[in-house]
Amino acid sequence: MSHAPVVDVLKGQYEISTTVTVKGWVRTRRDSKAGLSFIALHDGSCFDPVQVIALNNLDNYADVQRLTAGCAVTATGTVKASEGKGQALEIEATAIEVNGWVENPDTYPMAAKRHSIEYLREHAHLRPRTNVIGAVARVRNCLSQAIHRFFHERGYFWISTPILTASDTEGAGEMFRVSTLDMMNLPRDDKGNVDYSEDFFGKETYLTVSGQLNVETYACALSKVYTFGPTFRAENSNTSRHLAEFWMIEPEVAFADLSDIAQLAEDMLKYVCKAVLEELPDDMAFFAQRINKDAISRLEQLVDSEFVRMDYTDAIEILQNCGKTFEFPVEWGVDLSSEHERYLAEEHVGAPIIMQNYPKDIKAFYMRINDDNKTVAAMDVLAPGIGEIIGGSQREERLDVFDRRLAEMGLSQEDYSWYRDLRRYGTVPHSGFGLGFERLVAYVTGMQNVRDVIPFPRTPGNAQY
Amino acid sequence: MSHAPVVDVLKGQYEISTTVTVKGWVRTRRDSKAGLSFIALHDGSCFDPVQVIALNNLDNYADVQRLTAGCAVTATGTVKASEGKGQALEIEATAIEVNGWVENPDTYPMAAKRHSIEYLREHAHLRPRTNVIGAVARVRNCLSQAIHRFFHERGYFWISTPILTASDTEGAGEMFRVSTLDMMNLPRDDKGNVDYSEDFFGKETYLTVSGQLNVETYACALSKVYTFGPTFRAENSNTSRHLAEFWMIEPEVAFADLSDIAQLAEDMLKYVCKAVLEELPDDMAFFAQRINKDAISRLEQLVDSEFVRMDYTDAIEILQNCGKTFEFPVEWGVDLSSEHERYLAEEHVGAPIIMQNYPKDIKAFYMRINDDNKTVAAMDVLAPGIGEIIGGSQREERLDVFDRRLAEMGLSQEDYSWYRDLRRYGTVPHSGFGLGFERLVAYVTGMQNVRDVIPFPRTPGNAQY
Numbered sequence: 001m002s003h004a005p006v007v008d009v010l011k012g013q014y015e016i017s018t019t020v021t022v023k024g025w026v027r028t029r030r031d032s033k034a035g036l037s038f039i040a041l042h043d044g045s046c047f048d049p050v051q052v053i054a055l056n057n058l059d060n061y062a063d064v065q066r067l068t069a070g071c072a073v074t075a076t077g078t079v080k081a082s083e084g085k086g087q088a089l090e091i092e093a094t095a096i097e098v099n100g101w102v103e104n105p106d107t108y109p110m111a112a113k114r115h116s117i118e119y120l121r122e123h124a125h126l127r128p129r130t131n132v133i134g135a136v137a138r139v140r141n142c143l144s145q146a147i148h149r150f151f152h153e154r155g156y157f158w159i160s161t162p163i164l165t166a167s168d169t170e171g172a173g174e175m176f177r178v179s180t181l182d183m184m185n186l187p188r189d190d191k192g193n194v195d196y197s198e199d200f201f202g203k204e205t206y207l208t209v210s211g212q213l214n215v216e217t218y219a220c221a222l223s224k225v226y227t228f229g230p231t232f233r234a235e236n237s238n239t240s241r242h243l244a245e246f247w248m249i250e251p252e253v254a255f256a257d258l259s260d261i262a263q264l265a266e267d268m269l270k271y272v273c274k275a276v277l278e279e280l281p282d283d284m285a286f287f288a289q290r291i292n293k294d295a296i297s298r299l300e301q302l303v304d305s306e307f308v309r310m311d312y313t314d315a316i317e318i319l320q321n322c323g324k325t326f327e328f329p330v331e332w333g334v335d336l337s338s339e340h341e342r343y344l345a346e347e348h349v350g351a352p353i354i355m356q357n358y359p360k361d362i363k364a365f366y367m368r369i370n371d372d373n374k375t376v377a378a379m380d381v382l383a384p385g386i387g388e389i390i391g392g393s394q395r396e397e398r399l400d401v402f403d404r405r406l407a408e409m410g411l412s413q414e415d416y417s418w419y420r421d422l423r424r425y426g427t428v429p430h431s432g433f434g435l436g437f438e439r440l441v442a443y444v445t446g447m448q449n450v451r452d453v454i455p456f457p458r459t460p461g462n463a464q465y
Numbered sequence: 466m467s468h469a470p471v472v473d474v475l476k477g478q479y480e481i482s483t484t485v486t487v488k489g490w491v492r493t494r495r496d497s498k499a500g501l502s503f504i505a506l507h508d509g510s511c512f513d514p515v516q517v518i519a520l521n522n523l524d525n526y527a528d529v530q531r532l533t534a535g536c537a538v539t540a541t542g543t544v545k546a547s548e549g550k551g552q553a554l555e556i557e558a559t560a561i562e563v564n565g566w567v568e569n570p571d572t573y574p575m576a577a578k579r580h581s582i583e584y585l586r587e588h589a590h591l592r593p594r595t596n597v598i599g600a601v602a603r604v605r606n607c608l609s610q611a612i613h614r615f616f617h618e619r620g621y622f623w624i625s626t627p628i629l630t631a632s633d634t635e636g637a638g639e640m641f642r643v644s645t646l647d648m649m650n651l652p653r654d655d656k657g658n659v660d661y662s663e664d665f666f667g668k669e670t671y672l673t674v675s676g677q678l679n680v681e682t683y684a685c686a687l688s689k690v691y692t693f694g695p696t697f698r699a700e701n702s703n704t705s706r707h708l709a710e711f712w713m714i715e716p717e718v719a720f721a722d723l724s725d726i727a728q729l730a731e732d733m734l735k736y737v738c739k740a741v742l743e744e745l746p747d748d749m750a751f752f753a754q755r756i757n758k759d760a761i762s763r764l765e766q767l768v769d770s771e772f773v774r775m776d777y778t779d780a781i782e783i784l785q786n787c788g789k790t791f792e793f794p795v796e797w798g799v800d801l802s803s804e805h806e807r808y809l810a811e812e813h814v815g816a817p818i819i820m821q822n823y824p825k826d827i828k829a830f831y832m833r834i835n836d837d838n839k840t841v842a843a844m845d846v847l848a849p850g851i852g853e854i855i856g857g858s859q860r861e862e863r864l865d866v867f868d869r870r871l872a873e874m875g876l877s878q879e880d881y882s883w884y885r886d887l888r889r890y891g892t893v894p895h896s897g898f899g900l901g902f903e904r905l906v907a908y909v910t911g912m913q914n915v916r917d918v919i920p921f922p923r924t925p926g927n928a929q930y
Contacts (some may be wrong), residue, residue, distance in 0.1 A: 003720065004621055005688070023720040025689065025891050042922050043719075044687030045620055046913060067565070072891040074720075099720075101894035126890070129685035137687060143621040148613050155470055155510055157606040162921040163628070163695050164641075164710050164927040170708035175664070176629075176643045176802045178672065180699045183642070183651065193646045200641070201701055202929035207643065214921060214930060219881070221581070221593035222509030222602060223470070223489065229695065230628050234665055236647045245666070251481055254508075255468065255488040255539075255564075269559055389720040397565070418590040426490050426537040427565035427571055456627040463631040465679060465884055 003074070007046035010089060014079050020078040022050060022091065023099070026127065028112055029067045037064050038084075039096075041075060044134055047282035051082060063098055067242075069130065071113035072100035113186035117452055124456050124465055132290070135283040136453050139276055140441050146275035147228065147249055150268055156224040156251060161211030163230065167415075171365040174234040175206040176244075212249050212432060213366070213419055216395065218253035219430050220422045226251040228437075236460050240449040243438060244460040252432035258368075258377040258394045259309075261431040263352045265305045265381050265390050268435075269352070273299045275446055292446025298385055299444065305351040312358045312375065314345060322348065331393040335362045341380075341387040353382045365409050366419075366428075367393040369401055379433070386443045392433025399423040468539070472511035475554060479544050484563065486541040486558065488514060488564070493577055493598070494532045494735035496531035502529050502562075505551075506540060509599055512747035516547060516555040534577035535594065567614055589921050589930055597755070600748040601918050604741055605906050612693065612714055615733055623718060626676030627922035631668040632880075639699040640671040643701040643711075672697035677715050677897060678831070678884055681860065684717035684814065684895050685887045691716035693902075701925050705914040708903060710923040716895035723833075724774075724844040724860045727819045730846050730855050731772045733900075734817070735776055738764045741909055751858040757911025763850055764909060777801075777823045777840065780809055787813065800827045806852040808844075818847045830874050831884075832858040833894075834866055851908045857898025864888040 003021040004014060014020045026041030035056040042049035049254060052075045054064045067073065077093035084090070110126045111215035120127040124242045127133040148158065164178055180200040181187065187195040190197045196204040208214075211227040213305045218225045227250040234244065251264060277284060277299055287295040319330040319340055336355070345353050357375040358365070377394035396402045402423055413420060441453040451457035456465045468486040469479060479485050485906065489508030496502045507514035517540045519529045528664040542558035575591045585592040592598040593783070613623065629848070630645055645665040648650065652660040661669040678690040679845045683690045692715040701711065716733075718726060742749060742764055752760040784795040784805055794803045810818050825832070832841035842859035861867045869887055871878060878885060905907040906918040916922035919929045 007620070023893070025686075045689070062638075070891040072893045099894070100890075102891055103889040110890070111884075123640040125682040125886060126686075128683050137622055137624065137683065141617075141624075144623050145613060145617050148610060152606075155472070157509075157602055158609050159602065159920055160695070160712060162710060162923060162928070163698075164923050164930065165929050165930070167930065170712075174645070174646060177648070178641045178643055180639070180641060186648065198700075200925060201923070201930060202926040205928045217590040217930075218593050218920065220604065221591075221599060222489075224510070230625070232629075238666075245627060249624060331588050353492060420589060423565075423573075424568040425565075425575070426567055428488070428537040428566070431609040434796075455624055455683065457626060458629050458666070460665060461626075463627070463629050463668060463670045465627065465629070465632065 002129050005045040006041065006050045009050050009079065009091065010046065010048060011085065011090060014404075015082060016079050016089075018079055019076065019094070020079055020091065021074060022052070023074045024049070025071070026067050026069055026071045026073055026361070028069060029064075029249055031065060033419050037067075039064070039067060039073070039075070041073060043451065044128075045136070047131070047135060047280075047286055049078055049082065051087055052077065052096070053090060053092045054096055055192065056094070056317055057133060058096060058220065060095065060096065060098075062140055068097070068105035068107075068108070069104055070108055070110055072099060073098055104327065110241065112291060121457070128455070131286060133452070135286050135443055136441065136447060137455070138280055139284050139445050140453060142276050142279050143272050143441060143444065144437070145453060146272040149270070149275075150271045151226050153249065154224070156226050157218070158227060159211075159215050159218045159225045161214040161227050163208050164201070164205055165208050166201060166205050167213070176234045177206060177234055178205045192318050197199070204457055209233060210248065210434065212252065212434065213434070215250060215252045216419070216430065219254045219432070220426070220428065221255040224251075238460060239452075241439065241455055243450055243454065243459060246450070246454065247437035249435045250439060251431060254428050254430045256394075258379055258431060259355060261392050262309065262356070262393070265379075265392065265433050266352075266354065269381070269383075269390070270303050272440070273444060274303050277303070278421040289448050294385070294448040302352060302383065307352045307354050307381070308349050309354050309356060310344070310349075311356055315340075317357060318344065318348060332361050333361065338387045341382045342384070343402045345382045345387070346384045347405040350384065355380045364394070365394050365405055365411060368396045368400075369405065379432075383443060389394070389439055389443060390433050391436045392431065394431040395428065397427045397429050399427065419458075470510040471506065471508045471515045474515050474556070475511065475513055477554060480555075481544050481546060481748055482635040483544055484559070485543065485544055485556065486539060486629065486918065487517070487535070488539045489514070491532050491536045491538055493534060493536055493662065494529075494531060502526075502532075504540070505534060505537070506538060507517050509593075511605070512572050512596070512745075512751055513552065517542065517561070518553055518555060518557045520557070523558065524560060525561065525563075529561055532563070533570035533573070535570075535573055535575055537569040538563055558648065561763050572860060582914070586731070586916055588837060590726070593920070594753060597820070598917070600751050601912060602920070603745055603748050603907065604910050605918060606844045608737050608906060608909060609693070609902070610686070610739040612733070612874070614716075615736045616661050616691050616716065616741075619689070621691050622683070622687050623675075624690045624692055625694060626673065626679035626692050629670055629674050630664060630673050631670050632678070640674060641697055641699045641899045643670045643672060645750070658914045662712060665715075674698060675713065675715065675899065677899065680715060680717045680897070681884070681887060681895065682747070684897070685891070685893065688719040688846055689716075690718075692887060703925060704914075706904065708915055708919065708922055708924060711919070713903035713917070714900045714902060714907050715897060719895045721859075721896040723821060723844055723896060724895055725821060726859070727772075727774065727844050729823070730844075730857065730898050732854070734846070735768050737905070738909060739768050742768070752911050753758050760909075760924075761913040766846065770780065772817045772819050773814050774819050774821060775809070775814075776821055779818060780805075783809065794897065798826065799823050803852045806847045807849070810847045810852070817849065820845045820847055820885055828858070830870055830876060831860050831867075833861045834870065842896075850903065854904055854908060855898050857896065859894065859896040862888060862892045862894050863893065
């Protein structure tokens with residue numbers, strides 16, 4: 001492919017007066033009375049289109065005058081300093097080839113006008129052609145690359161934990177069943193129950209809700225690992241923060257305690273936000289202008305701030321004494337809700353908070369019991385403007401304590417036999433956290449709904465495309 | 466965390482006579498009559514363990530003498546030049562803390578001896594502690610990082626295509642059904658069929674077999690994109706090359722034809738193989754010594770070779786005239802089987818082959834029809850030692866030709882309405898390919914079975930952990 005990405009042309013990688021070919025889609029066309037047309041040509045390589053000037057001496061100038069938004073075009077021409085506003089460089093075309101017309105421009109779903117975000121969601125296959133969803137896609141990619149880079153530079157190994165699992169024991173949420181049984185003719189066992197021994201995996205099988213338990217097996221061998229993959233919740237939640245299918249990042253670190261993992265979370269968030277600010281200033285300027293005026297400033301603040309460590313017990317006291325009335329009353333032992341988290345991060349501290357040492361009764365069975373026997377070594381990162389964005393913990397590595405906790409919660413040792421093996425054979429302190437990738441992308445872009453930061457969102461009643 | 470990764474110690478990042486702390490697991494312990502013990506301490510950060518020397522003046526030397534394979538240890542000591550063979554540097558311990566013992570060393574499943582690869586597969590939660598599976602994990606990580614880097618450097622965006630899909634129309638293979646319906650009490654419609662309108666997504670829903678059709682929507686907006694995610698086949702194939710759950714990389718490029726994408730495949734394979742050779746020489750030396758003696762040399766050959774372009778039609782002629790008898794007879798129109806592919810790549814050419822322009826009747830509906838109307842612009846990359854490793858094509862971008870092909874194959878336009886939209890609105894030539902990640906890892910490491918290059922393999926009858 002010998003054509004030039006628009007980003008390279010706009011960055012001045014082709015000298016003035018040289019000939020380049022660009023390929024992309026028309027955003028807008030404007031005809032001048034002087035007998036020439038201005039085409040804004042976009043190829044997705046960056047936020048801005050390049051301006052292509054078509055003079056009426058082109059053989060197919062009549063075609064050029066029929067170009068509408070969405071038409072695919074190959075334009076060859078000379079790089080020039082632009083006299084117009086808004087761009088430094090433009091291309092004066094010597095040839096324009098139309099690769100693909102738009103069938104009936106009047107009904108083209110992505111015609112050049114402002115569409116509502118809900119309308120775009122209904123056209124998920126065409127919405128990446130818009131400014132907003134294109135910018136989201138570039139930020140999403142930038143964040144994912146930065147995450148891989150962050151961990152790779154620090155000696156972490158990416159581990160792919162299984163999507164399909166016969167463990168239904170994690171209790172992290174409702175699960176989707178995966179099966180190849182003939183639904184019209186289900187095999188039955190002698191008690192009349194569905195006989196999953198005849199199913200593909202010989203057992204009842206589900207989609208994973210988290211890779212954590214699996215990836216602990218690799219942390220207890222390779223020391224520093226992380227997952228980055230899809231996870232699933234079959235919860236009937238129609239909110240702006242929930243998806244049935246979403247991507248998670250889960251680092252897990254041997255010989256790390258709660259404060260190590262809190263520092264890792266802080267370092268990672270700063271690293272990836274900095275990457276977006278540095279690499280995609282034009283996309284971020286668009287989000288600040290159109291979506292959330294604080295989009296850039298709050299990222300800059302996050303990068304420059306010291307995350308404040310706060311104990312859950314202290315937070316409860318602050319909330320009880322702050323003089324505010326909350327919808328959900330506060331007392332020691334309750335799970336903090338979004339209004340509490342946002343008050344603390346936005347009003348009380350004005351910076352991201354790492355909240356630590358939650359009551360054990362509101363946290364998962366695998367978290368390490370503190371010496372007070374009331375709290376566990378858990379932490380959440382609460383960011384101004386969004387609330388909880390990361391949840392993590394030190395894991396219970398002491399077999400006797402772990403077994404007592406299983407018994408307390410009515411869980412069986414047998415169901416966790418392989419997980420217990422990690423505590424039987426060379427157990428080590430270890431810790432990790434989980435970051436919901438779509439919540440991160442929503443936070444960074446300022447987009448209100450996670451459905452708009454994943455290409456094809458899956459929610460109750462919707463698995464289209 | 467202030468301790469040192471073993472890889473940093475062995476690379477000499479700590480000067481001789483400085484004090485370091487390392488944390489990891491005992492591989493072996495050897496006691497000398499002179500009153501000291503040699504501990505090979507491994508933390509997974511690289512292939513080799515570091516040698517820790519424990520003198521009998523340590524307070525807990527009696528504990529040291531009880532250390533067995535798999536025990537977790539924190540060792541602090543002085544970096545020294547090693548007098549022994551096999552390592553340049555070692556640590557003379559001033560303190561050794563035992564973090565975790567091995568319960569009953571005699572029955573520890575990963576005791577220090579040679580285990581069969583099948584035995585390790587039965588202990589997937591502990592096998593990353595072995596040399597071979599640890600090395601596989603590091604190569605797998607190195608390849609995935611190199612793939613992301615390769616595409617990122619070239620301006621590609623990572624796009625996450627959906628795992629759950631209501632499209633059952635791709636025909637790429639048997640699919641898993643995903644459901645939250647109560648299997649003991651299935652809702653029925655008035656014809657007595659299962660009423661999927663009451664299921665979570667309101668429709669019958671499956672696990673994806675490929676992200677290609679979805680990612681084409683992003684290629685037709687952002688030009689250069691790729692997927693890297695899990696895909697699924699509900700095929701009852703118990704072979705060394707098949708998994709029910711595996712990871713795929715699928716780049717998709719607007720304005721690219723078949724030869725562009727063939728070049729991309731060649732460049733990518735060379736790039737990622739080079740990364741492994743450069744970054745993990747110790748792991749690769751182990752594979753060459755223990756798993757496949759050609760492990761390194763065949764990667765070096767691949768990196769240095771020119772991939773040979775060959776037409777399917779020419780390949781058939783070569784196979785027919787080569788004087789060899791194949792299990793599956795060769796004539797124009799048949800799909801090449803592994804014996805044919807390997808003969809061509811290993812014996813006839815002695816280098817990777819990019820085979821092009823296959824008969825349309827053995828290829829998918831979305832591939833671009835060539836002018837001969839008999840073949841399609843498809844390509845496979847065949848590598849010596851493994852056969853097909855990549856499959857790709859130019860996509861049919863002409864709406865009228867695409868619609869004729871749908872009709873020929875008895876597929877309905879309605880089922881492909883959103884895919885057809887890409888051809889109705891600013892259609893462009895575009896191409897892409899798919900690479901099965903586990904086959905790549907198997908190829909690079911020389912491992913015989915894809916079940917040993919993914920942490921928790923899913924195959925018929927097996928979704929444990």
